[in-house]
Amino acid sequence: xxxxxxxxxxxxxxxxxxxxxxxxxxxxxxxxxxxxxxxxxxxxxxxxxxxxxxxxxxxxxxxxxxxxxxxxxxxxxxxxxxxxxxxxxxxxxxxxxxxxxxxxxxxxxxxxxxxxxxxxxxxxxxxxxxxxxxxxxxxxxxxxxxxxxxxxxxxxxxxxxxxxxxxxxxxxxxxxxxxxxxxxxxxxxxxxxxxxxxxxxxxxxxxxxxxxxxxxxxxxxxxxxxxxxxxxxxxxxxxxxxxxxxxxxxxxxxxxxxxxxxxxxxxxxxxxxxxxxxxxxxxxxxxxxxxxxxxxxxxxxxxxxxxxxxxxxxxxxxxxxxxxxxxxxxxxxxxxxxxxxxxxxxxxxxxxxxxxxxxxxxxxxxxxxxxxxxxxxxxxxxxx
Ligand code: PMP
Ligand code: GLN
Numbered sequence: 370x371x372x373x374x375x376x377x378x379x380x381x382x383x384x385x386x387x388x389x390x391x392x393x394x395x396x397x398x399x400x401x402x403x404x405x406x407x408x409x410x411x412x413x414x415x416x417x418x419x420x421x422x423x424x425x426x427x428x429x430x431x432x433x434x435x436x437x438x439x440x441x442x443x444x445x446x447x448x449x450x451x452x453x454x455x456x457x458x459x460x461x462x463x464x465x466x467x468x469x470x471x472x473x474x475x476x477x478x479x480x481x482x483x484x485x486x487x488x489x490x491x492x493x494x495x496x497x498x499x500x501x502x503x504x505x506x507x508x509x510x511x512x513x514x515x516x517x518x519x520x521x522x523x524x525x526x527x528x529x530x531x532x533x534x535x536x537x538x539x540x541x542x543x544x545x546x547x548x549x550x551x552x553x554x555x556x557x558x559x560x561x562x563x564x565x566x567x568x569x570x571x572x573x574x575x576x577x578x579x580x581x582x583x584x585x586x587x588x589x590x591x592x593x594x595x596x597x598x599x600x601x602x603x604x605x606x607x608x609x610x611x612x613x614x615x616x617x618x619x620x621x622x623x624x625x626x627x628x629x630x631x632x633x634x635x636x637x638x639x640x641x642x643x644x645x646x647x648x649x650x651x652x653x654x655x656x657x658x659x660x661x662x663x664x665x666x667x668x669x670x671x672x673x674x675x676x677x678x679x680x681x682x683x684x685x686x687x688x689x690x691x692x693x694x695x696x697x698x699x700x701x702x703x704x705x706x707x708x709x710x711x712x713x714x715x716x717x718x719x720x721x722x723x724x725x726x727x728x729x730x731x732x733x734x735x736x737x738x739x740x741x742x743x744x745x746x747x748x749x750x751x752x753x
Pocket of ligand 1 (some may be wrong): 610
């Protein structure tokens with residue numbers, strides 16, 4: 370392993386899912402649903418396969434049907450106008466979109482300001498690009514995590530090239546408000562920064578939270594790369610269909626990197642996701658309502674087991690504090706948890722540059738059947 374990737378051996382998700390498999394524990398670690406997405410979307414994939422659509426290399430930017438559907442989705446949900454031919458790129462999941470964006474836009478030595486705790490691929494991709502990450506820590510205040518805008522401002526230096534934003538935020542469940550996003554946009558314009566914004570949980574916001582795309586703020590259209598994924602919104606994480614939207618210049622740059630990473634992404638699934646994006650609002654409303662119920666179910670269960678729970682406004686993750694349990698080290702806690710009670714969670718400490726910052730935090734995924742969440746909560750309560 371080269372020096373750039375030293376320390377990025379195995380992702381925590383792979384490690385914890387392997388532990389779940391080995392011990393037969395309930396896996397609330399890695400974020401994937403235990404129920405597949407809509408039947409009609411699966412049928413659409415089968416039809417594409419059978420009809421020979423996408424069985425050979427699809428076009429580099431993605432099949433036109435999907436690019437058109439992505440542009441239509443951005444217009445319908447957010448009023449954002451995109452040219453499907455030049456401003457949309459289909460990728461192998463959001464993971465490739467992140468990698469290709471960072472590899473395309475960063476020079477060695479550039480600084481990237483990213484919210485911490487961060488999704489693990491950010492740090493690895495910044496490192497692969499030869500750039501340096503500068504974390505801005507979301508800190509618990511009351512029952513949720515907050516961004517300190519002064520800290521964000523202070524993190525920007527003359528070497529900063531790019532802000533890497535994630536809202537709704539994995540793992541904390543923070544949904545940045547319109548005011549916070551406006552401040553981020555103002556900073557990007559003032560300091561002439563690029564912004565890569567990971568919005569894969571755009572359809573998972575609860576309570577009074579609202580997902581507002583950063584690309585829609587004044588001055589942002591020309592400097593923002595927006596990333597999303599069908600894995601989250603339609604519960605097909607195995608399909609690896611993601612996308613990037615932005616100006617033709619930015620999308621062309623990201624595509625330059627993408628074409629040498631995977632060249633193109635799996636064909637038949639692209640046709641199916643095009644149909645998924647055109648599902649009526651009722652699908653998206655039910656998806657959100659389902660997850661709000663699951664969030665409440667797991668949050669109540671964790672609280673009654675003794676955890677201190679930070680209430681997520683978005684995503685399908687709950688971050689909880691283990692200190693009421695008399696425990697301090699999240700990593701050790703998560704390694705022991707399957708033996709102790711047959712549940713797997715992910716230590717949030719690994720998503721901080723300084724693991725001390727999140728030493729007592731663990732993340733649970735609630736994209737699981739209600740009975741699975743209830744059983745997991747019961748096991749945790751009995752082990753407490
Ligand atoms: N970004 C975030 C914040 C995520 O949580 C995930 C998936 N867990 C991804 C990107 C990757 O998405 P995909 O599976 O589409 O590659
Ligand atoms: N995004 C998922 C999570 O946060 C997992 C994705 C992965 O395993 N790379 O759990």
